Amino acid sequence: MFLFLIFLSFFTVNVNNTPTNNAEKNFYFTEKVYKDVDFQDVNKLNLDIRNFSAESILIKEIGGQTLLSKNSLAKKDIASITKLLSVYIGYLVFKENKDFSFDKESLSKEGIVGYFKEGERISRDDIFKAALIASSNDSIYLLAKNYNVKDFVSLMNLKAKEFGMLDSKFVDPSGLEQNLSTAKDLFILLVNLYSRIPEILRITTLEKVVINNKTLWTTNLILPKYKNFIVASKTGYKDEVGENLVMILKFDKSPFLVFILLGSKNRWQETEMLISSLIKYYGQ
Numbered sequence: 001m002f003l004f005l006i007f008l009s010f011f012t013v014n015v016n017n018t019p020t021n022n023a024e025k026n027f028y029f030t031e032k033v034y035k036d037v038d039f040q041d042v043n044k045l046n047l048d049i050r051n052f053s054a055e056s057i058l059i060k061e062i063g064g065q066t067l068l069s070k071n072s073l074a075k076k077d078i079a080s081i082t083k084l085l086s087v088y089i090g091y092l093v094f095k096e097n098k099d100f101s102f103d104k105e106s107l108s109k110e111g112i113v114g115y116f117k118e119g120e121r122i123s124r125d126d127i128f129k130a131a132l133i134a135s136s137n138d139s140i141y142l143l144a145k146n147y148n149v150k151d152f153v154s155l156m157n158l159k160a161k162e163f164g165m166l167d168s169k170f171v172d173p174s175g176l177e178q179n180l181s182t183a184k185d186l187f188i189l190l191v192n193l194y195s196r197i198p199e200i201l202r203i204t205t206l207e208k209v210v211i212n213n214k215t216l217w218t219t220n221l222i223l224p225k226y227k228n229f230i231v232a233s234k235t236g237y238k239d240e241v242g243e244n245l246v247m248i249l250k251f252d253k254s255p256f257l258v259f260i261l262l263g264s265k266n267r268w269q270e271t272e273m274l275i276s277s278l279i280k281y282y283g284q
Helices: 002-014 079-093 124-133 137-145 149-163 183-196 198-205 267-281
Strands: 056-061 066-070 099-101 121-123 208-211 214-217 230-238 242-249 257-264
Touching (some): 079 149, 079 198, 124 198, 149 183, 257 267
Antiparallel strands (some): 056 066, 099 121
């Protein structure tokens, strides 16, 4: 236990180093306090919010104004959006050249993505790609299991609190169970992750990836149409939760934006409507 606490202390200090890359510095907002007033309901896009089924909506400039907010402080099951934080923890605790072997327990997780087989090897970075592009549950569980799932989830909660995600609670690494967060907290998560691992989040702009001769396709169906605007994205879905989508967007004449829909009944249609409004708003 004593050694584990020493490791946690090192872990906390080590991951808070300020990025040296100039592009990353533009996103480094860890010390900024996001007050609840910044996330109250607003509608600067002049949209009829009644046309949107999403239970929570947030469109906010990074370091700037909130353009649209609906129930951004409400706790929601975020489903596979969870994998963003899981990948970050995996990035911190496993070396780049680490590889893993699929086992029965990992492969038994709900969802078949990649048709991986028992004993099949996969690298850390390919797990990141499978999880972020195709939302593979078995691969992200394999990652967590090789650390110890309970301890891995503890690190997820520790890091969430460090980021300031005070209304979030994680109980598993994939999102199959009920991981709760808010649009506000997910805004904080996206800003923090992009400040630290932009090269990892850029994976999410790929339409497909080939792993062990298997092609895995993106779960973001609007990515091909809006690829020039999407800096990062992740989907999440459960029958009982609805459709989730988070993105970082950048238009020619806009700052970087965080875009969040939670609990939608038609995320693609609603996202198209919102992106169209954003294009008009920024005079593209």
